[in-house]
Amino acid sequence: MQTSDSWPVIFPDYKGVTVPPDIAPLNFMLTGDFDRCSVEISGKDQKITRYFRGRNVTIPGASWSKLIYGNRDGSIIFTVAALKGRIWKKFKPFAIHITDEPADDYLVYRLLMPGFQNWNRMGIYQRSVSGFRVRTVLDSRIMPGTCMNCHSFPGNDPENMVLHLRESYGGTLLYTNGTLEKLTTRTGRMFASAAFPYWHPSKRYIAFSVNRVNQIFHAAGPYRATALDLRSDIVLYDVKEHEMKIPPQLSAENKFETFPCFSPDGKKLYFCSAEEKKLPAELKNTRYSLCSVDFDEETGAFGSVTDTLISSHATGKSISIPRVSPNGKYLMFTVSDYGAFPSYNPEADLWIMDLETGQYHPADSINSPETESYHSWSSNSRWVAFSSRRSDKLFSDIYLAYMDKDGDFHKPFLLPQKDPEFYGSTLFSFNLPEFSVRDFPVDPYRLAKAAKSRSSLQVQPETGTH
Amino acid sequence: MQKNKALGNAVILFSGLFFAGIFVFYAFFYNSHLHFEEQFQLHLMTWDWLLTRLSLPGGFAGYLGSFLTQFYFVSLAGPVVIVLLLATLTIVVKKIFSKVNSTAALFPFTFIPALLSAMILCNEFYPLSAITSFLIAMTGAMTYVSVTRRDRRAIAGSVLIPVTYWLAGGAFISLVLIMIVYELILRMRSSGTRSVTGDIPGLKPISFWYFVVYVVLGLAVPLVVRQYLVMQPLMITFLSEFYYKVRTTIPTAVIVLFILPPVIMLILYTVRVKENRVTLAAAAAILVFAAIGFLGFRNFANFSAEEIMRYDYLVRSRRWDDAVKYAERNPPRNFLSLSMLNLSLAKSGQMGSRMFSFPQRGDNGLFIPFNKEYVAPMMGNEILYNLGFVNAAQEYVFESMETIPDMGKSARALQRLAETNLINGEYRVAGKYIDLLGKTIFYRKWARNARNYLNNEDKIDKDPDWGEKRKFAITEDYFFSIKNIEASLAMMVKAHPDNKTAFEYLMAFYLINKDLRNVLYLVPVMEKMNYREVPVAYQEALMYVLGLNSNDPMKNAPPYISQATKERMQAYAGIYTSYQDAETRLKKNFSGTYWYYLHFGKLVRSDDSEKK
Structure with a gap:
């Protein structure tokens, strides 16, 4: 056997990553042609050795779980060898670090083929973090022709849930306290239905952005499409009163306001705001600032003054998708050169703001030269799931990254799959990853029945906001 | 028994x-x-x-x-x-x-x-x-x-x-x-x-x-x-x-x-x-x-659909001459077929000479408006691809695949997506599509060959098709819309005057829309095209303009106007100016001329919808 000084080239690249103590087996494939390969995974008092035909390493679940659980707060070492012709080559061993802090049990995400406007299969699915089991929340098999987006749960708990549907069977599905209803959210002077949601921690309110989105297409170069947010406001839905408030400070005539996000204590709403521009002509000059406004849970009223936390004039960048860690210490957001839909911008990166000091910076250790966009915090504020197009610039995949007690991110890892070749052949993008602490409580047929229902609850405008 | x-x-x-x-x-x-x-x-x-x-x-x-x-x-x-x-x-x-x-x-x-x-x-x-x-x-x-x-x-x-x-x-x-x-x-x-x-x-x-x-x-x-x-x-x-x-x-x-x-x-x-x-x-x-x-x-049996599918098949197979021959027997009865015929005429070098031999009815016969279904975008992608609008072709073919009624994927669409990504240098995405096609029976050979092009800039540049698309690549980005195809074509012709297909499509666009002012603007470009013989429809259009603006168009005609065209115009003008039923009289011998189209052709505007 030859011994190599170099690490094996593997996909996904799990070398040196930090994983939760209950992660599914990190199956991978060796890059290159090999007849056989072997892996020895060793930790404290335990070892797994397996041989495989070809180049794919698939680790048995039971042994893997035992091994990583026994090595919490430590590391395990992978020693990989590969056979080509008659020569075995043993690569330099690499480590994987295992924290003692788990991520939430599930990830809920949307799958669709990435590219342009249309889709023929789309669905929202729940994937177990500790295994490979995937459960359908809702998909095109049950609801053909319906666009499903923006599934949102307060505190990562799907016991309360809102889901926006468009095209066939359009509407907003709201699940609260075991009751599922379909809402018609457009009311009063709203110019469209409510779209991107964020729950207030009290579960009494949901802040929505209302957007008029159009997609346009690049004639040249590697960029395919761009989405334009031609108009946007933020509204507040009162779940108890079935009322929609349209706060004037979040629906100004000369501004685009979008991406609402409540702080974990519920006293502040973060959002993104840009000066109104003529689109698409001024698209590249449309940049969103990060803003906040006080919120009073008792009255459901926003403060009269909005604060600009990060000004687009100062940074020359555009901010989107602010998300506060559940412990209230950090705010993660996406930064791109322009616009409100960073998934179309290859330069889009994740940034982090320390809410105590107000300092912010790019989260370099988890970014790549390609798009990073949507992100979700685990309920213990230690893990972030985010979508990235880094593998091929087009298909979004879900990466998980650990944030340590010092607020530093460790090397992220691609959500493992049973078949290491999965990502090479799937025609689906994974987007809108949301952590979830429990199994999704609503049966897909029940969701579909509610969505297909002809009757829906017409949300009423708050008195005085007609 | x-x-x-x-x-x-x-x-x-x-x-x-x-x-x-x-x-x-x-x-x-x-x-x-x-x-x-x-x-x-x-x-x-x-x-x-x-x-x-x-x-x-x-x-x-x-x-x-x-x-x-x-x-x-x-x-x-x-x-x-x-x-x-x-x-x-x-x-x-x-x-x-x-x-x-x-x-x-x-x-x-x-x-x-x-x-x-x-x-x-x-x-x-x-x-x-x-x-x-x-x-x-x-x-x-x-x-x-x-x-x-x-x-x-x-x-x-x-x-x-x-x-x-x-x-x-x-x-x-x-x-x-x-x-x-x-x-x-x-x-x-x-x-x-x-x-x-x-x-x-x-x-x-x-x-x-x-x-x-x-x-x-x-x-x-x-x-x-x-x-x-x-x-x-x-x-x-x-x-x-x-x-x-x-x-x-x-x-x-x-x-x-x-x-x-x-x-x-x-x-x-x-x-x-x-x-x-x-x-x-x-x-x-x-x-x-x-x-x-x-x-x-x-x-x-739906023979109208069969006709459209036949045109599409011949175009997909790049059997341009066969498509034209098919049209001689089965003249296009709708815009989808007509657009495939026009592409075939352009690719076989006959567009300027023969396009008015077939029933032109408007620029929807050149470009297929985008529909949220799978047939028109698939056919439209062929036109855009062959004109050098690689990204637009990519969009069309993607949208086609994603509206296939049974929610499946399309080998043809994946093949085109692999091509557009190769041309754009997006090798990892191209590789994904090529790998999938490599798992089929009938596209395996194509995929095996295409795989050799991944990460090989020189090989792609030298490929007669993909290299040409790179050569005609749009360098200055803008937002493409089929509704603004005239501007896109004009930009393409300006940036790449040697893109003959794009030039002929732009000419065809103006000729079909009876926009002779813009035809005249394109004459200098045409003169640089090194036509051995300037296409007949262009000659006829120019002679028509000369006829309006000159006392003696025959004498003042530029040298590339053939004697045959001059004589044909004299004959046409003789009938046109002398008979009230000129349309009927001219139909037999002149229905394939641009003059006949100009005078009697019915124009269906782009924004008029046509039921398939």
């Missing part, structure tokens, strides 16, 4: 004529439908793909259907596949029917399910898996009726229902109906209400309670599957997704197909042919069969 022999010969002759007829129909009159079907599916020869299919009710038949549909790629292989499938179906059905009535004179009845199947396949929304599923169910029925002991038959029935449901999906309904009808017939026989004519007389029927078991199984199995195994709408649960490509529509024709065998069994059971009426009965059955066939094909 002699009569039997004659009848035997008639059966052979009838079978030969029937299957030869189906072969000829699909090979020579309806072949483009098969190519159309093939291109809008992706069948991977991998275990994963097989297992994915097998995990669905009807998935085995679906797999079999798409496996066989692959062979439509080869023009004559498709009809052979169909004929073999229908011949097998006929043999199986004959065995079932013979249990009820084995009178040879009624042989045409055994061909009716195959006849309806052949008709169904005329409709591109019915996939071949509708027939493979039906065949599986009929095989199940054949197995059932061949079991002689009633207790064993009852067990067989109880097993066949769930097995057939899983393998064939909705066709299990036909199996259940056949089982029930067969048992009813046995009951009637055993009660002596009719004389016995089937192959195995004297069989005992199963207990009535098994009827109940069959019905309960037929209802319960799909519902249990829906609740615990596969999430899907109720209709798809009973039918499965492999019978009709639009999942929200009830496919009436296959429902009729399901009901047909048990109905024919009942008819056969009631019909009795006297010895001396055998010939008459056979003739009557053939007559009925022929009538059904004639009316059915008239109803199911």
Whole structure:
């Protein structure tokens, strides 16, 4: 056997990553042609050795779980060898670090083929973090022709849930306290239905952005499409009163306001705001600032003054998708050169703001030269799931990254799959990853029945906001 | 004895004529439908793909259907596949029917399910898996009726229902109906209400309670599957997704197909042919069969769609000259066909000379407006790709694939997406598509070759097609919209005056829109095109302008205007200015000229919609 000084080239690249103590087996494939390969995974008092035909390493679940659980707060070492012709080559061993802090049990995400406007299969699915089991929340098999987006749960708990549907069977599905209803959210002077949601921690309110989105297409170069947010406001839905408030400070005539996000204590709403521009002509000059406004849970009223936390004039960048860690210490957001839909911008990166000091910076250790966009915090504020197009610039995949007690991110890892070749052949993008602490409580047929229902609850405008 | 022999010969002759007829129909009159079907599916020869299919009710038949549909790629292989499938179906059905009535004179009845199947396949929304599923169910029925002991038959029935449901999906309904009808017939026989004519007389029927078991199984199995195994709408649960490509529509024709065998069994059971009426009965059955066939094909076959598909197939295969020759025999009757013809004229260097020999009706015959369906964007992508609008072609082909009614993928679309990504240097994405195509039978060779281009800039640059697209690449980005195609073309021609196809399309755009001012603006570009002979339509347009602005257009004509054009214009002008019925008089000899189009051509504007 030859011994190599170099690490094996593997996909996904799990070398040196930090994983939760209950992660599914990190199956991978060796890059290159090999007849056989072997892996020895060793930790404290335990070892797994397996041989495989070809180049794919698939680790048995039971042994893997035992091994990583026994090595919490430590590391395990992978020693990989590969056979080509008659020569075995043993690569330099690499480590994987295992924290003692788990991520939430599930990830809920949307799958669709990435590219342009249309889709023929789309669905929202729940994937177990500790295994490979995937459960359908809702998909095109049950609801053909319906666009499903923006599934949102307060505190990562799907016991309360809102889901926006468009095209066939359009509407907003709201699940609260075991009751599922379909809402018609457009009311009063709203110019469209409510779209991107964020729950207030009290579960009494949901802040929505209302957007008029159009997609346009690049004639040249590697960029395919761009989405334009031609108009946007933020509204507040009162779940108890079935009322929609349209706060004037979040629906100004000369501004685009979008991406609402409540702080974990519920006293502040973060959002993104840009000066109104003529689109698409001024698209590249449309940049969103990060803003906040006080919120009073008792009255459901926003403060009269909005604060600009990060000004687009100062940074020359555009901010989107602010998300506060559940412990209230950090705010993660996406930064791109322009616009409100960073998934179309290859330069889009994740940034982090320390809410105590107000300092912010790019989260370099988890970014790549390609798009990073949507992100979700685990309920213990230690893990972030985010979508990235880094593998091929087009298909979004879900990466998980650990944030340590010092607020530093460790090397992220691609959500493992049973078949290491999965990502090479799937025609689906994974987007809108949301952590979830429990199994999704609503049966897909029940969701579909509610969505297909002809009757829906017409949300009423708050008195005085007609 | 002699009569039997004659009848035997008639059966052979009838079978030969029937299957030869189906072969000829699909090979020579309806072949483009098969190519159309093939291109809008992706069948991977991998275990994963097989297992994915097998995990669905009807998935085995679906797999079999798409496996066989692959062979439509080869023009004559498709009809052979169909004929073999229908011949097998006929043999199986004959065995079932013979249990009820084995009178040879009624042989045409055994061909009716195959006849309806052949008709169904005329409709591109019915996939071949509708027939493979039906065949599986009929095989199940054949197995059932061949079991002689009633207790064993009852067990067989109880097993066949769930097995057939899983393998064939909705066709299990036909199996259940056949089982029930067969048992009813046995009951009637055993009660002596009719004389016995089937192959195995004297069989005992199963207990009535098994009827109940069959019905309960037929209802319960799909519902249990829906609740615990596969999430899907109720209709798809009973039918499965492999019978009709639009999942929200009830496919009436296959429902009729399901009901047909048990109905024919009942008819056969009631019909009795006297010895001396055998010939008459056979003739009557053939007559009925022929009538059904004639009316059915008239109803199911769509030759307008076949024409569009033919143009599309020829363009896809880059058989430009063949497309033009086809147009000479079958002038385009709609914008889709016309746009494919115009592309073929441009690619074969005939656009400027011959485009007005065909019925031009507006710029929708040049560019296909974007529709949220799968046919127009697929065809539109060919035009944009060949003009050098690689990203726009990519968008069109993507949108086409993502609106395929059965929610599947398309080998043709993936091939084009692989090309556009190679041209744009997006090798990892291109590699993904190429890898998928490498797992098919008929695109494997192409994929193997394309793989050599990944990360090889020089090789792509030197490729006659992909290299040309790179050469004509748009360097300054803008937002593309087909509604602004004129501006896009103008920018393309300005940036790449050597993009002859783009130039001729821009000229065609102005000529078709009777915009002679812009035609004149393009003359300097035209003069640099080094035409050995300036295209006739351009000559005619320029002569027309000269005629308006010059006292002696013949004398003042530029040197590239041919003497023939000048003489033709004199003749045209002579008639045009002298007769009130000039349109009629000019039609015979001048309908192919630009002047005739200019004066009498009806222009349908881009924003006017046309029903496909």
